[in-house]
Amino acid sequence: MKVKQLMSKDFVKIYEDYPIEKVIKLLKEHKKFSAPVLDEEDRLLGWITTIDLLGVTEFKKSIKEIMLPKEEVIIAYEDEEAREVVLKFVKYKVVSIPVLSRDDRVVGIVRNCDIVKTLAKLYEIPVYNIFKKLHEHLDIDWNELMEAAAIVTKKMSGEDITPEDYEKRIKNTTFGKAIWACGGLENFFVGLIEIGMVALARRLAKKRR
Amino acid sequence: MKVKQLMSKDFVKIYEDYPIEKVIKLLKEHKKFSAPVLDEEDRLLGWITTIDLLGVTEFKKSIKEIMLPKEEVIIAYEDEEAREVVLKFVKYKVVSIPVLSRDDRVVGIVRNCDIVKTLAKLYEIPVYNIFKKLHEHLDIDWNELMEAAAIVTKKMSGEDITPEDYEKRIKNTTFGKAIWACGGLENFFVGLIEIGMVALARRLAKKRR
Numbered sequence: 474m475k476v477k478q479l480m481s482k483d484f485v486k487i488y489e490d491y492p493i494e495k496v497i498k499l500l501k502e503h504k505k506f507s508a509p510v511l512d513e514e515d516r517l518l519g520w521i522t523t524i525d526l527l528g529v530t531e532f533k534k535s536i537k538e539i540m541l542p543k544e545e546v547i548i549a550y551e552d553e554e555a556r557e558v559v560l561k562f563v564k565y566k567v568v569s570i571p572v573l574s575r576d577d578r579v580v581g582i583v584r585n586c587d588i589v590k591t592l593a594k595l596y597e598i599p600v601y602n603i604f605k606k607l608h609e610h611l612d613i614d615w616n617e618l619m620e621a622a623a624i625v626t627k628k629m630s631g632e633d634i635t636p637e638d639y640e641k642r643i644k645n646t647t648f649g650k651a652i653w654a655c656g657g658l659e660n661f662f663v664g665l666i667e668i669g670m671v672a673l674a675r676r677l678a679k680k681r682r
Numbered sequence: 683m684k685v686k687q688l689m690s691k692d693f694v695k696i697y698e699d700y701p702i703e704k705v706i707k708l709l710k711e712h713k714k715f716s717a718p719v720l721d722e723e724d725r726l727l728g729w730i731t732t733i734d735l736l737g738v739t740e741f742k743k744s745i746k747e748i749m750l751p752k753e754e755v756i757i758a759y760e761d762e763e764a765r766e767v768v769l770k771f772v773k774y775k776v777v778s779i780p781v782l783s784r785d786d787r788v789v790g791i792v793r794n795c796d797i798v799k800t801l802a803k804l805y806e807i808p809v810y811n812i813f814k815k816l817h818e819h820l821d822i823d824w825n826e827l828m829e830a831a832a833i834v835t836k837k838m839s840g841e842d843i844t845p846e847d848y849e850k851r852i853k854n855t856t857f858g859k860a861i862w863a864c865g866g867l868e869n870f871f872v873g874l875i876e877i878g879m880v881a882l883a884r885r886l887a888k889k890r891r
Binding site: 497498500501504505522523524526527528530556559560562563566568586588589590592593595596598602603606607610611647648649650652653658659660662663665666667669670673 | 683703706710713714715735739765768772776777795798801802805807815816857858861862872874875878
């Protein structure tokens with residue numbers, strides 16, 4: 474995924490010659506906490522936030538006197554990996570990051586909330602989907618898979634659970650909940666792989682009988 | 683994980699009798715975009731943002747006339763599941779959420795950037811760690827695991843890769859990159875499980891020889 478697919482084109486453009494009143498009006502109207510300050514060709518000159526504008530009463534000031542200058546703005550390029558921009562949010566704790574094309578025009582904004590939305594999707598994947606995929610792709614019978622899951626659960630946590638209850642549980646569990654319950658991603662994988670292997674071993678044993 | 687573990691205690695408290703000038707000064711000083719408005723016992727009365735305060739020149743106004751009233755503020759409780767608060771960020775697209783104790787006092791703030799930081803951690807787990815865990819927990823010889831991985835890669839993507847190169851690759855790959863490369867979490871799991879199974883099947887075959 475590239476930054477381009479993550480960014481939003483819904484942002485306020487502030488041009489360098491806008492009077493302060495106009496900037497305030499625009500940010501208030503569009504309910505934005507910040508916006509890029511641009512030259513006439515949409516190239517980045519700086520970054521203005523509602524914090525910088527708080528209590529500004531000298532309306533004759535130029536926006537360029539208040540803004541964060543370009544050199545200090547955290548930016549991203551539209552063809553960068555989305556992952557890189559996520560790391561910038563973590564590192565610099567900013568609320569939004571302007572996205573530039575390679576010819577240095579501002580083409581979008583990535584907001585913290587866009588990142589949360591994208592990252593959270595992974596956590597919300599139902600565990601049921603993962604089992605379904607195992608069942609289909611590895612050609613393990615669904616009931617055998619649930620039986621194996623109950624066996625592995627018993628072995629790992631000591632909990633006595635029927636295959637039917639296990640099925641019910643994974644219908645209500647997301648990937649995020651599951652890795653938390655297992656004590657981490659790595660443990661979740663190990664558990665799942667063990668389930669697959671137990672299922673295959675049991676199938677093999679049945680065939681031999 | 684509970685909201686309590688995710689929240690920050692570093693937030694600005696605005697009391698209902700603070701003059702507007704003082705509110706502006708506090709938010710500017712602490713570089714905060716928003717803050718809870720509280721009564722004398724730290725109970726939530728409302729929410730104030732720097733957008734609401736933009737261009738406010740009538741300093742005699744009470745903060746209560748400008749703030750978002752309590753009923754409209756998105757809140758979380760400290761003993762709620764962290765997951766729930768993440769979903770609130772996705773749904774309401776807010777920048778931060780005040781955290782309340784069960785006796786309705788504001789005890790912290792969850793910010794968008796705290797969420798990004800926590801969620802991003804999962805994506806940054808090295809794939810190498812997952813293989814290490816497989817190797818240790820399922821007692822599969824490391825070299826056999828890498829050989830199986832090369833075989834499965836060849837089968838799934840047609841790519842010819844040596845076990846040595848596979849090992850190098852997973853040293854430089856994170857979970858986030860890997861699920862993207864596989865076309866989703868489910869596919870990543872299936873691939874990994876297939877690798878485990880191929881490794882086990884090969885061990886079995888060797889023993890029989």
